[in-house]
Amino acid sequence: MKGIIFVIDGMGDRPMKELGDKTPLESANTPSMDKMVTEGITGIMDTIRPGVRPGSDTAHLTLLGYDPYEVYTGRGPFEAAGVDLDVEPGDIAFRCNFATADDDLTITDRRAGRINSRTDEIADTINQMKIDDNVEIIFKESDAHRGVLVLRGEGLSDKITDADPKHEGNKPKIVKPLDDSDEAKYTADVVNQFVNKSYEMLKDHPVNIERIENGEHPANIVLPRGVGAVPQITPFEEKYGLKGACVAETGLIQGIAKLAGMDIIHVPGATGGINTDIDSVHKHIIDTVKSDKYDFILVNVDGADEAGHDGDTIGKRDFIEKIDPIMKDLDAMDDIVLFVTADHSTPVSIMDHSGDPVPVFLKAPGLRVDDVTEYGERAAAKGGLCRIRGSDVIYIIRDLMNEMPKFGA
Ligand SMILES: O=C(O)[C@H](O)COP(=O)(O)O
Ligand SMILES: [Mg+2]
Incomplete structure (x- = not known):
């Protein structure tokens, strides 16, 4: 079993008139993600806690199981690690x-x-x-x-x-x-x-x-x-016994993974924007997931966040559609626990991060499947995962991977 956290950066949003009262995700044509949601379970997530506007740095630290209130010393050292x-x-x-x-x-x-x-x-x-x-x-x-x-x-x-x-x-x-x-x-x-x-x-x-x-x-x-200043971070492998890799487009996310001791998979042609070489991103994600070297993979694609920061509604929706074929290939794999999420919302109307919870779904064997059939902010809120926090994610994944030790005798 392999664990994957797939972050569509800044994807969460609010309904917009321009999209017929839908969010970019709700309005996007995402047949593969809708199928995975139908066969999986959904929920919404407060990455740090309700109402807190996460940075991508504190959000990713949390998703990897680190307490940002303990380990986060500022964004600079992570960006530095990302450029070596x-x-x-x-x-x-x-x-x-x-x-x-x-x-x-x-x-x-x-x-x-x-x-x-x-x-x-x-x-x-x-x-x-x-x-x-x-x-x-x-x-x-x-x-x-x-x-x-x-x-x-x-x-x-x-x-x-x-x-x-x-x-x-x-x-x-x-x-x-x-x-x-x-x-x-x-x-x-x-x-x-x-x-x-x-x-x-x-x-x-x-x-x-x-x-x-x-x-x-x-x-x-x-x-x-x-x-x-330089942060003190216990390596991910030492914490969880899982050998990790990171496929990400931006130095910040690569730097976080690097300081957590993960291998960084460089993606030629990745820009972090909506103009990224999505075929190259796609190939490197799938190759890394298939590699025998890793038990855990952190994926981050950044275009939806950039479009949110730029106030580009259609660019954001269209970028989300570009992710769907990658999900189709992941859907074809049996031996994975896949957690799909955003790290935070970047509503186009705000052009910055907000505290709105993000829609998430899980694909894994043996799930208690819910009735949700579509991937969107409001649909996911009706799902069986209910409302979780970012710090829960690494526990949920490790449990479904059968990697969690029993608490108690
Ligand atoms: O894209 C980034 O690096 C940040 O998430 C947003 O930063 P910026 O507003 O400086 O572009
Ligand atoms: Mg982000």
């Missing part, structure tokens, strides 16, 4: 966005047109930045508009705020210390200098001159957020 940057004790790491700023540093696009090429050249320039002799700047591009900053040196602190203003039309936030320590004050000052210097170094960068000539948004500023 070491974060050592004493370092602090940030998730960054390549963004577009105008002359007075007002952010006009937090994702620089979802830039998807030559960010390595921009990273090379950022790596030449000097702030003072005490602190080393280590920067690496991740997928699309994402990047990672690691600061290394004496006397740094992760007790500081973010620079990313989170909404266009604002200037970068002035980073502030969160406690009275000299370390936090110093680190905040370093990060503020980093943001300003990134604009100075990038505004006339050849990559950006070319982007402007092509009518694209330049990546002329770097916005750090999600600061964190």
Whole structure:
């Protein structure tokens, strides 16, 4: 028996007039998932707890059986692991966005047109930045508009705020210390200098001159957020005795799996967007599930979340439809316990994560099948799994895999 958690990132949503009072999932044509739901059991899930808006990081940690209130130190170190940057004790790491700023540093696009090429050249320039002799700047591009900053040196602190203003039309936030320590004050000052210097170094960068000539948004500023020191995570295999692999598109999810000791399966052509090479994603998921090497596989596809963040209703619905053929192949396998879910809702109307519970279903041998015949937020709420929490998932899967020790004699 193999366990699989298949996360359709940000899939949960709310009914929309544009879709005839349906959600993107309810409106999507998903014959394979509907068949699996008919033969399986459904429910809804509060990934962390009702009303809590999960980040993808805290959500995935929870699904893997870690308590984010214990192990989560910030998003940065997971993003760093995802691009193979070491974060050592004493370092602090940030998730960054390549963004577009105008002359007075007002952010006009937090994702620089979802830039998807030559960010390595921009990273090379950022790596030449000097702030003072005490602190080393280590920067690496991740997928699309994402990047990672690691600061290394004496006397740094992760007790500081973010620079990313989170909404266009604002200037970068002035980073502030969160406690009275000299370390936090110093680190905040370093990060503020980093943001300003990134604009100075990038505004006339050849990559950006070319982007402007092509009518694209330049990546002329770097916005750090999600600061964190290195987290302590018990390896997944040590915790559960299951050898794990992760097939994911984005550095964040790969980084979480890597820090949990799982093997990372790289997917050529995966962009994390609705334009991803879905055939390549499909092939790598199925090959990994079929491989004898693994007992447990974490899958994450990210396009529905990106479409939610972009306010793209039709893109979100159509991306969900693209997942259905992958499910058809998983449906043909007998020896799996498959848990399909979103990590959180990203309603198109909000363009960000919400606390709405997400629809889930289970395919496994021996289930107490319910009456639900369609995969959707409201249909799933009528299913036999009822309303669960994300922290329940790894227990439910291990039980159905016959891997759970008995509690008691
Ligand atoms: O896509 C991501 O990395 C995040 O989930 C959203 O981050 P962004 O708003 O910076 O794109
Ligand atoms: Mg997510």
